[in-house]
Amino acid sequence: MLMLxxxxxxxxxxxEGYAMNDVGGQLLLPRGWEMQxxxxxxxxxxxxxxxxxxxxxxxxxxxxxxxxAQAWAGLAREHLEDQGGSDFADPETAVATVKLAxxxxxAATIDLTFTLEKQATKGVLHGxxxxxxxxxxxxxxxxxxxxxxxxxxxxxxxxAGLMLEKKPDPIGDSRVESExxxxxxAPPGWRAPLRNELAATRKVTSKVGEKTLDPKQCAAIIxxxxxxxxxxxxxxxxxxxxxxxxQYSFDGVEADVHDLxxxxxxxxxxxxxxxxxxxxxxxxxxxxxxxxxxRLAVVPFDKGLVVLWGMGKHLDDAELDTAVRAVLATMExxxxxxxxxxxxxxxxxxxxxxxxxxxxxxxxxxxxxxLLVGGIIVLVMRRKPAFDDL
Numbered sequence: 173m174l175m176l177x178x179x180x181x182x183x184x185x186x187x188e189g190y191a192m193n194d195v196g197g198q199l200l201l202p203r204g205w206e207m208q209x210x211x212x213x214x215x216x217x218x219x220x221x222x223x224x225x226x227x228x229x230x231x232x233x234x235x236x237x238x239x240x241a242q243a244w245a246g247l248a249r250e251h252l253e254d255q256g257g258s259d260f261a262d263p264e265t266a267v268a269t270v271k272l273a274x275x276x277x278x279a280a281t282i283d284l285t286f287t288l289e290k291q292a293t294k295g296v297l298h299g300x301x302x303x304x305x306x307x308x309x310x311x312x313x314x315x316x317x318x319x320x321x322x323x324x325x326x327x328x329x330x331x332a333g334l335m336l337e338k339k340p341d342p343i344g345d346s347r348v349e350s351e352x353x354x355x356x357x358a359p360p361g362w363r364a365p366l367r368n369e370l371a372a373t374r375k376v377t378s379k380v381g382e383k384t385l386d387p388k389q390c391a392a393i394i395x396x397x398x399x400x401x402x403x404x405x406x407x408x409x410x411x412x413x414x415x416x417x418x419q420y421s422f423d424g425v426e427a428d429v430h431d432l433x434x435x436x437x438x439x440x441x442x443x444x445x446x447x448x449x450x451x452x453x454x455x456x457x458x459x460x461x462x463x464x465x466x467r468l469a470v471v472p473f474d475k476g477l478v479v480l481w482g483m484g485k486h487l488d489d490a491e492l493d494t495a496v497r498a499v500l501a502t503m504e505x506x507x508x509x510x511x512x513x514x515x516x517x518x519x520x521x522x523x524x525x526x527x528x529x530x531x532x533x534x535x536x537x538x539x540x541x542x543l544l545v546g547g548i549i550v551l552v553m554r555r556k557p558a559f560d561d562l
Contacts (some may be wrong), residue, residue: 189333190215196304196322196338200273206468220390223326224314226251227517229371232396233306233340240264241280243398244301248312257295259287270300271328276537277302284315296320298327305338308398350391352409353507354478358393360500362405365394369402376404380466380481392498395486403487405499407480409473415519417453417472420527422446429455429470432530444470449503452513456496458489465489467496472513473505 176275189200194213201207201217205225209216215227230247234240245263252260264283269276279302288295299312311330315323348364349355358364373394374385385392385406392406395549412432419426426444434441437459444455447469454471467482480499484492505511515523 173436190226195227195309195336197334197336198390199227199311199330200333200335202326202333205326205330219326220321221322221326222315222319223323225312225326225330226314227309227311227330230301230308230310230399230403231305232308232369232398233366233394234308235303236267236278236280236301238265238267238280241267241282241301244280244299244308244310245282245284247399248282248284248297248310249286250300251298252284252295252314256289258289261285263298266268270302270331272302272331273333282312288316288557291316293317296323298323300327300331302336303340304336305341306366341368348391348393349506350407350409351388352475353505353511354407354409354473355391355504355506356393356407356499357502359495360394362395362495363405365392365396365402367456369394369396373402373404374485376401376408376485377481379483382408382481383404384521389545395495397486401485403482403484403492403495405480405496405562407469407478409475410477410479412476413514413516413519414472414477416515416523417513419453421523422453424526426455430457433470434459447497448502450505451502451510454500456500465492466490469500471500471503473511474507474509474514474553475511478503507551 189198190207190210191198192212192215199215204220205217206220206491207215207217213229219225225280230244242263242265245265249260266281267278268281270279279300282297282299282301284297286295286297287293294317295314296317297312297314301308301310301311311327311334312534313323313327313330343363346358347355347361348358348378364415370385373392374383377383377385377392382390384390390406390408392404395403397403412423414429415421430441430443439460441457441459444457447454447456449471452472454469457468459468465484469480471478471480482492482496482497487495
């Protein structure tokens with residue numbers, strides 16, 4: 173609190189401060205800088221020494237890394253290309269400690285050189301990317317190469333005047349659970365979406381009809397991207413009971429499940445692969461979807477079916493398949509009796525009749541029926557016709 177009070181007093185007494193709600197913080201603009209654009213999510217300024225500055229956001233809280241910095245450098249390049257930049261050198265990226273108004277944080281750093289076509293001169297960009305609540309904050313300075321030292325010093329001054337009140341959200345347990353009675357564990361690199369990331373996650377899941385990801389019925393994990401949409405694995409319940417699923421009935425039941433999900437598809441979908449999920453069998457499909465690999469797994473439990481989708485926005489088929497199988501291997505059923513599937517009496521009898529016709533469960537009732545019918549026939553045949561008594 174004392175730090176915040178001192179920061180505000182400093183804003184009032186000396187330089188000019190700007191609050192940005194979406195960023196979740198305030199920026200104290202150093203002397204000699206003039207604000208050019210200011211909103212809750214964006215800020216631009218220019219110094220009297222010819223250095224430009226911009227601040228903007230990307231969704232998803234991503235831990236700074238060299239790999240992520242390479243993606244963010246690509247975004248910086250796109251911005252510069254829109255302004256006439258060209259002839260880009262390979263970016264230099266790293267992870268380093270940077271000093272903000274309210275303490276030191278780890279950030280990805282980007283150094284980029286390019287050509288300014290209009291001025292026919294070399295330019296430089298220096299930037300940092302740091303986590304805040306459910307997002308990444310990017311701060312960059314841009315200048316002609318002859319002003320490189322000023323651009324570096326300007327970035328340090330801007331960061332020293334930046335206070336982020338919305339700190340990064342803590343990353344919770346890798347295990348996610350639906351209230352309806354199932355749970356699973358995220359593989360390495362995956363996690364549950366943070367609250368601020370849910371809208372962008374639902375944008376992906378809505379492509380297969382899931383718009384809410386209600387925790388009463390669903391559980392979801394993401395592989396947060398530096399840029400673009402996330403890779404998503406999510407599961408929800410479906411109130412549908414499919415009877416006994418085992419090594420004998422799998423192919424027959426698979427035909428019904430296949431028709432349930434793909435009966436109206438205009439593209440052929442291969443039959444499911446059998447997957448062992450704890451004490452039961454599940455169905456794993458690889459439906460052909462343009463633009464990204466997709467997996468669909470269907471598993472019976474006491475509330476019907478768990479329907480699990482994997483959608484790889486940045487993964488290839490093999491990588492997504494590995495991730496989905498890793499999730500299925502951890503799936504738990506938290507209902508009574510371990511969420512054992514409920515099988516109606518008629519479904520159970522149909523199972524034995526179709527797949528175990530010589531079972532005592534089938535032969536017993538059939539024998540009783542035969543004896544009953546035979547007994548009735550014998551009684552009828554032994555009974556004298558009524559006209560014999562005349």
